[in-house]
Amino acid sequence: MHMSYEMLPRIAPETALFLDFDGTLVELASQPEAVTIPPTLTSTLAALYGQLGGAVALVSGRRMLDLDGFLAPLQLPMAVEHGAQRRNAYGQMISAPATDLRHVLKAAEELAAQHPGLKFEHKNLAFSLHYRQAPELQALCLQVMSEAAAKSSGLQLMQGKCVIDLKPAGVSKGTAIAAFMAEAPFAGRVPVFAGDDVTDEDGFDQVQRMGGYAVKVGPGPSVASHRCPGVSELAAWLQSALAQPRVSHPESLPS
Incomplete structure (x- = not known):
């Protein structure tokens, strides 16, 4: 029995639900592509999406293509690459200005060639260098990526769980949540955001x-x-929210 969730805020009819992916909906894996999708995850998210009138969005550092693949055929509103790209409830794509990742890519390729335990992800507008399989290289990765970022304009470096992320400056999970909350069906609702990493702190601050x-x-x-x-x-x-009895509103009460 999982009783600890009873201390969490109730997912109510007026909730706007925002969810991180890795370390929140799925356990962290040794490699980004190796995550295991829980068998009930997609159906739970689909049911919540219906119950909350579409006010459910993923807010992740991942690429949109990857998240859609993991949850197919479900396609949720989502903010990806730490707020750099967003797909709103109407399927419209909103992107930050393109960033020049050439210095970062070159530095990461050279580093990964010397250290097989490293893995990098070249995303659309962002970049991630993973060192989960070589944690002793944290300081070296941080130094090399910091130097590469300094040669590039408009990039911000963030350090997560065994990963160094570079994203366009001026966007975050917090700015993405704020943008969703300005639009239907999220507007006017009470935002709730669940995440596991330091990269989620902007989002926590925003919803509070x-x-x-x-x-x-x-x-x-x-x-x-x-x-x-x-x-x-x-x-x-999340599943407990689906088990909540729905209040019925009969058309007419017996006289």
Whole structure:
């Protein structure tokens, strides 16, 4: 029994639900493509999407193509690459200005050629260097990526769990959530955002400033108002929202 989710905010009819992916909906894996999708995840998200009138969005550092592939045939509104790209509830794509990733790509290719434990992801507008299989290279990765970022204009470096992300400056998970909250069907709702990493802190801060709730999954310091032990407990929380009895509104009451 997962009772720990009972301390989390209730997913109510007026909720706008924002969810990180890795470390939140799925367990972290040794390689980004090696994640295991829980068998009930897609059906749970689809049911919540219906129950909340479409006010469910993924907010992730991943590429949109990858998330759509993991959750096919479900296509949710989503913000990807740490806010650099967004697909709104109407299927419209909104992107930050393109960034020049040439210096970053060259530096990462040279580093990965010397150290087989490293893996890099060249995304549309962002870039990630993963060192989960070579954690002893953290300082070296940070140094090389910082130097490459300094040669590139308009890039911001972030450090996550065994990953160094470079994204367009001026966008974040927080700016993406704010943009969703300005549009239907999210506007006027109470935002709730669940995430697990330091890269989610902007989003936590944003929803709390808007009168909503932040849920930090797993350990570590956070500005989030609520805590959830792990991925399985978060899944139980999402599923519990589907089990809530619906209030019926009969057309006419008996006289």
